[in-house]
Amino acid sequence: MCGIAGIFFKKAETNPTLGQALVDMLDGCQHRGLDSTGFALYENTFKGLRLRFIVDDDAGATVARVKAALAEQGAKLVNEKREGASFVVEVEYDGEIRPFAYAMEHAAKLVSIGSALDIIKDVGTAHDLDRIYGIKSIAGSHGVGHVRLATESEVKPEAAHPFWATGFSDVAIVHNGQITNYWKMRRRLEARGFEFRTDNDSELIAVYLADKLAQGETLELALEQSVDDLDGVFSFLVSTKDGIGFAKDRLAAKPMVMFENDDLVAIASEEVSLNRLFPGRPLSTTEPAPGTFRTWSR
Amino acid sequence: MVTLDLAQIPVRDANEALRAAAARGEDIEIVNPDARHHLGVGLVAPVTVKIRGSAGYFCAGLSHGARFEIESNVGWGVGDSLYAGSVVVGGNASAIAGVALRGGEIVIKGNTGSRAGQVMKAGTLLCCGNASFLAGYMMYGGRIIILGDSGERVGEDMSGGAIYVGGKVQSFGADAKLGEMTPEEDADIRAFLNKYGIAFEGEFQKIVNAGTKLRYGVNEPIARPLPYTVAEGTYWNAKVAEDIHAKAMIGRYRIRGYGAAKTVPHFNDIALKIDPERIQAASDALASVNLKTKLGDRSGAKPLELSMPVLIAPMSYGALSKSTKIALARASKLAGVVENTGEGGMLPEQRAEAGQLIYQCLSGRLGWNIHDMLKADCLEIYISQGAKPGLGGQLMAKKVTKELAAVRGIPEGIDLRSPSRHPDIMGADDLVIKVEEFREATGYKKPISIKMGAGRVRxxxxxxxxxGFDFVQLDGMQGSTGAASTEVLENMGIPTLAAIQEALDGLKEIDAGDDMPIVFMGGVKDGVDAVKALALGASAVAMGTAALIAGGCISCMQCHVGNCVVGIATQDPEHEERYKIDVQAKAIARYLEAVRWQIATLTKALGYTDFRQLSRKDLVALTPEAAAITGLPYDPDYFPVEHLLTEVA
Structure with a gap:
């Protein structure tokens, strides 16, 4: 139960307003969920891979476990930082991502791995997160965000959105809705060796899509199939290293509005979020039709 | 002309300023709206409101008589429950434009989203562009005009009114068909278009109700049913045979009134840890135990004031006769407790008789309007009912009289099946916007409660x-209903005790403390049950069936038929005449006094001076099942105290 937002800058590789734009959009629909907020930002500034972990009360021990696991996996630590509820590292690593990710998850709660992606999520509002993580000053090419009202699972940083496609670099998802064939879909993926960290249906969508991308399908084709394969009510945004996309269920029970011009495309649960980018200006917006999908990439 | 700048002031202040300006007869202009929600909701004045930009959800909702002009787009539910007046939108409208429209005119110059005109009752909704799927879904009356194309399933389950489509129709909904268009109708539509300066040369297709689903095909045989006691102890018993015979005749599920007949762990299976000797000494407790309480000030609204922690459970005018609703209202005032409208609107007589009245908003928005909202003491969003969680109300044709249909805004003489979900509450995120709409429309003065049937209670x-609800009314499966399928009644709900425990556990998990009161209902028979519920953690209890029985109900379980012999569950004047309002109101009030005495006596016998001192420590479970459900200690050495109370009395 939540609000979602995403923005893709068509021209610039790095737009200095990325963080600011997402904070504004999520603040606009914060009423849809006050429990937690999260951002998936694509920055294109990392040297190697960035990994972000949630650290619990015993942060020292967690950090030590992360470092030991990195060494064991042959990942060279380049940078490290404690920030809010998380511990961030940048590493040089050439191996396969999936076994690396699963191994690191045994050391600590892994939020994301990416060569451009960084997922920042925590309990609190968009402005709360900005104060702790300095979201507004983050520049980048595109990103998605989420405000959450927890219904079935607990309020804690790792249960916040966005969800990373566990085991796949640079894929993230924000989702508003409920996937009713969750367990059926999950068992199919588990039978093929995928691991899930949560019972959250958004994680499932992310892994489902990333799996298709890894098999060489386009994001567009993956989204087209998702509209048929996923059962329930949903409006979601997916982001990859190169772009973003959306899919919307046939029942259209969950809202989605978009605005597009020569410079950017912005998508959100409500128009009020889009209008935050252009205060005082009536926008020519459109609502994606039920059962449709679309992508933007560079 | 007053100008309100939403870049400078929040919506709440703007709506207040708007109402103040409208009261002075001044027109209003809103600048920098930036798609904010709830603009102009609850405005009851014939003024013009110009919105220079886009508006968000429920723009002009619950208003009466004003003329709204929105330059650009609107979000969900523009003109929600509009009573009279006009709304003109320059751009597109999102989902459920004109939801529950009760009158007036809505003109959308662009496209409309899905489910335009859902559960509308009267008035005109015009969409100049294309309309998405399910336009006119479950509409009861009025007209929808679509100049462009209509999406899938237009007119799905409509029971009245008409939809006119100028473009292509993608597909018809269930029970919708093409109708005959008269020249007068055509002229009337074109005059309407003219009035708003809209040019259209094409022809219309008219879509109306096909009438195949308005009534159940075969009625159940009317016979005095066998008592449920014949079902005890055996498997192929007479009750099972009766059920098979009836279904062999009608070929569908059966319907009846009243609550679950199945035995499940209930208040009888828990006991108060009370020393019997103390009951004797406590018989004068009324003077020395504080039973007064308040409900509904969590958000700063004016709370309901109760002389004891008891409410009348929500029951509709429809399921019950007007006379019964008046008697309940009168009794509630005599006892200093609160009456509830239930589904189907507020009766003026009921409002006048009740001291305090909760006004319920249900999925079909039957009889829901701003004027009665303003007259209510508390607004309640009904999500579901303990007896039939997840399903809408049912009211059989016999009870859908002309008068009742007028109050609800629906065609008379149909087997009314209310929608199972609200048009604009698809999840917790939408619900919060709906609650805010009601607060904005009534100036944040009234408590807003939620009535939920036990489902996923936790x-x-x-x-x-x-x-942010001010309080919750939680209803378990032992609660009764005016009509539901027997399969649902017996097999779908969550027992009241289990629901109570899940609710308490859920709130504990999020450290909610005592911040949000819960009213428990669903089989609360008397003051003894009430004390047990209060000790478990209720802030109050609500009684429905018990109040009806006190007022003459003979528990025949035939509430759905409409021929109630005592004049309670009927709309037939001949039957209703048997119900003597004054006599039954006094009987109900006397029963409530007995309940008061029971609560006071038991509270005092437990050693307390205030019912709020009751706690789980005062309870034990008499059966292993009740202990497992509630987590109370299993101690069969205690016994129910009802007979002791009888001896004292």
Whole structure:
């Protein structure tokens, strides 16, 4: 139960307003969920891979476990930082991502791995997160965000959105809705060796899509199939290293509005979020039709 | 002309300023709206409101008589429950434009989203562009005009009114068909278009109700049913045979009134840890135990004031006769407790007789309007009912009289099946916007409660808490209903005790403390049950069936038929005449006094001076099942105290 937002800058590789734009959009629909907020930002500034972990009360021990696991996996630590509820590292690593990710998850709660992606999520509002993580000053090419009202699972940083496609670099998802064939879909993926960290249906969508991308399908084709394969009510945004996309269920029970011009495309649960980018200006917006999908990439 | 700048002031202040300006007869202009929600909701004045930009959800909702002009787009539910007046939108409208429209005119110059005109009752909704799927879904009356194309399933389950489509129709909904268009109708539509300066040369197709689903095909045989006691102890018993015979005749599920007949762990299976000797000494407790309480000030609204922690459970005018509703209202005032409208609107007589009245908003928005909202003491969003969680109300044709249909805004003489869900509450995120609409429309003065049937209680109660409700009315499966399928009544609900425990556990999980009161209902028979519920953690209890029985109900379970022999569950004047309002109101009030005495006596016998001192420590479970459900200690050495109370009395 939540609000979602995403923005893709068509021209610039790095737009200095990325963080600011997402904070504004999520603040606009914060009423849809006050429990937690999260951002998936694509920055294109990392040297190697960035990994972000949630650290619990015993942060020292967690950090030590992360470092030991990195060494064991042959990942060279380049940078490290404690920030809010998380511990961030940048590493040089050439191996396969999936076994690396699963191994690191045994050391600590892994939020994301990416060569451009960084997922920042925590309990609190968009402005709360900005104060702790300095979201507004983050520049980048595109990103998605989420405000959450927890219904079935607990309020804690790792249960916040966005969800990373566990085991796949640079894929993230924000989702508003409920996937009713969750367990059926999950068992199919588990039978093929995928691991899930949560019972959250958004994680499932992310892994489902990333799996298709890894098999060489386009994001567009993956989204087209998702509209048929996923059962329930949903409006979601997916982001990859190169772009973003959306899919919307046939029942259209969950809202989605978009605005597009020569410079950017912005998508959100409500128009009020889009209008935050252009205060005082009536926008020519459109609502994606039920059962449709679309992508933007560079 | 007053100008309100939403870049400078929040919506709440703007709506207040708007109402103040409208009261002075001044027109209003809103600048920098930036798609904010709830603009102009609850405005009751014939003024013009110009919105220079886009508006968000429920723009002009619950208003009466004003003329709204929105330059650009609107979000969900523009003109929600509009009573009279006009709304003109320059751009597109999102989902459920004109939801529950009760009159007036809505003109959308662009396209409309899905489910335009859902559960509308009267008035005109015009969409100049294309309309998405399910336009006119479950509409009861009025007209929808679509100049462009209509999406899938237009007119799905409509029971009245008409939809005119100028473009292509993608597909017809269930029970919708093409109708005959008269020249007068055509001229009337074109005059309407003219009035708003809209040019259209094409022809219309008219879509109306096909009439195949308005009534159940075969009625159940009317016969005095066998008592449920014949079902005890055996498998192929007479009750099972009776059920098979009836279904062999009608070929569908059966319907009846009243609550679950199945035995499940209930208040009888828990006991108060009370020393019997103390009951004797406590018989004068009324003077020395504080039973007064308040409900509904969590958000700063004016709370309901109760002389004891008891409410009348929500029951509709429809399921019950007007006379019964008046008697309940009168009794509630005599006893200093609160009456509830239930589904189907507020009767003026009921409002006049009740001291305090909760006004319920249900999925079909039957009889829901701003004027009665303003007259209510508390607004309640009904999500579901303990007897039939997840399903809408049912009211058989016999009870849908002309007068009743007028109050509800629906065609008379149909087997009314209310929608199972609200048009604009698809989840917790939408619900919070709906609650805010009601607060904005009534100036944040009235408590807003939620009535939920026990389903996923542990999750649902958290949503209620987070969405800011002032209190919750939680209903278990032992609660009764005016009509529901027997399969649902017996097999779908969650027993009241289990629901209570899940609610308390859920709130504990999110550290909610005592911040949000819960009213428990669903089989609360008397003051003894009430004390047990209060000790478990209720802030109050609500009684429905018990109040009806006190007022003459003979428990025949035939509430759905409409021929209630005592004039309670009927709309037939001949039957209703048997119900003597004054006599039964006094009987109900006397029963409530007995309940008061029971609560006071038991509270005092437990050693307390205030019912709020009751706690789980005062309870034990008499059966292993009740202990497992509630987590109370299993101690069969205690016994129910009802007979002791009888001896004292």
């Amino acid at each position: 999750d649902d109660i958290k949503i209620a808490y987070k969405d």
